[in-house]
Amino acid sequence: MTPRKPTLHDVAAGAGVSIAAASFALRGKTGVSDDTRDRVLAVARELGYRVNVPARSLRTARSAAVGLLLPVGTTHLPYYTDFAFGVVDAADRHGLSVILLPHRDDAAGGAPSAFVDGYIVIDASVEDVGVRALLDSGRPVVSGEHVFGAAGRASASVAIDHTGALARLLDHLHERGAQNIAAILPPDGTAWSRELAETYARWTSDRGRRHISRHISFVPTTDEVSAAVSDVLDIPGVDALVVAPSGSAPATLAAAARAGRRVGDDLLVAACVDEPAHALLSPTVTSIDLEARALGSACLDLLVEVWDAGELADPVRVAEARLIVRGSTAGRRPAV
Known part of the structure; x- marks a missing residue:
C-alpha cells in the first residue's frame, strides 16, 4: 500500500501553527517569526513534505x-x-x-x-x-x-561589490611589493567589466602608478589570453598581473613561463574570478571568490x-x- 503523502495540514499540525502560518513560513513570506519559520521548516523536513506545485500553479495562475x-x-x-x-x-x-x-x-x-x-x-x-x-x-x-x-x-x-574586492586585491599585490600592476580586462559591455576598469584606473591614478591594461574577449581563447599577457610582460618593470575574464589563469601562467617569469617570485599573478582549478595549478592562483x-x-x-x-x-x-x-x-x- 502506497503511504499517504504529507500535506500542508500535517506540517501545520506538527508545528502547532495555523495552515496560513505554515504556508507563509514555507514560502519565505513575512508575517511569521523566525522561530515559527524554523519550526515549520524542521517539521516539513521531518515529514518529507514538498510543495504541491501543480495545485499551487492552479491557484495562482502561475507556471511555477x-x-x-x-x-x-x-x-x-x-x-x-x-x-x-x-x-x-x-x-x-x-x-x-x-x-x-x-x-x-x-x-x-x-x-x-x-x-x-x-x-x-x-x-x-x-x-x-x-x-x-x-x-x-x-x-x-x-x-x-x-x-x-x-x-x-x-x-x-x-x-x-567588485570595487571593494578589486581594491583589496590591488592593495594585497602592492603590500607584497608590486610596483607596476598590469590588468587584463574584459571588454566594455557589462556592469562587471565597467566596474573593474574604473576601479583599476582609479586605484593606479590615486597612487601615481602606471596604468597598464589590455582588453580581451569576455570568453577569451587561450591564444588571446597568451597574446595579451605576452604583450604586457614585454613592458619593462611589470611585476604583477591581474587577469579578469573567467578561465584565463592557466593560459596566463603558461605565457608567463614562456616569458621566463617565475610566478609567485618575480611576477605576482591574481585572478578576478575564482575557480576550482586555481587550487590545483602550479603555483596555485590567488583569486577573488565571487x-x-x-x-x-x-x-x-x-x-x-x-x-x-x-x-x-x-x-x-x-x-x-x-x-x-x-x-x-x-x-x-x-x-x-
Whole structure:
C-alpha cells in the first residue's frame, strides 16, 4: 500500500501553527517569526513534505517555472555553472522549476520562453537582443549584477561589490611589493567589466602608478589570453598581473613561463574570478571568490520576493566577495 503523502495540514499540525502560518513560513513570506519559520521548516523536513506545485500553479495562475539566461558561450565556465546550480538550489526550496533559455540572434523571436513566470539573468547587457526581449516581456526580471545599459528596467538585482574586492586585491599585490600592476580586462559591455576598469584606473591614478591594461574577449581563447599577457610582460618593470575574464589563469601562467617569469617570485599573478582549478595549478592562483552559487540562490529568492511584494522598496542587494590568497602572490616581500 502506497503511504499517504504529507500535506500542508500535517506540517501545520506538527508545528502547532495555523495552515496560513505554515504556508507563509514555507514560502519565505513575512508575517511569521523566525522561530515559527524554523519550526515549520524542521517539521516539513521531518515529514518529507514538498510543495504541491501543480495545485499551487492552479491557484495562482502561475507556471511555477523560472527562465535562466546565461551570457553567450559561458556554459562551460565554472562561475556560471555554479551560479546556475545556485538558482536551482533555491528554486527547489520554493517548489519551482528552472528552464535554461536559448539565445536569440535577433529580436524577431521575442522572449525566449512563454511558459515561465519570471527571469533571472547574469552579467547581462541590453546589447543582447535576448535580454532586451526579457525586459520587454512584462514578466519580472532579476539580475545577477546590474543589467548594463538598462538602469531601472530590471525588477531587482543582486550586485557584488567588485570595487571593494578589486581594491583589496590591488592593495594585497602592492603590500607584497608590486610596483607596476598590469590588468587584463574584459571588454566594455557589462556592469562587471565597467566596474573593474574604473576601479583599476582609479586605484593606479590615486597612487601615481602606471596604468597598464589590455582588453580581451569576455570568453577569451587561450591564444588571446597568451597574446595579451605576452604583450604586457614585454613592458619593462611589470611585476604583477591581474587577469579578469573567467578561465584565463592557466593560459596566463603558461605565457608567463614562456616569458621566463617565475610566478609567485618575480611576477605576482591574481585572478578576478575564482575557480576550482586555481587550487590545483602550479603555483596555485590567488583569486577573488565571487561565491557564484550563493549569488544564484540570492537572485532566485529575490525573484520570489518580487512575486510576493510586487515593486520592492529596496530592489538592489549588495553581496560581498572574499579574497583567497594562494601561492601566485605569496613569494614576494614588501619593498624596502
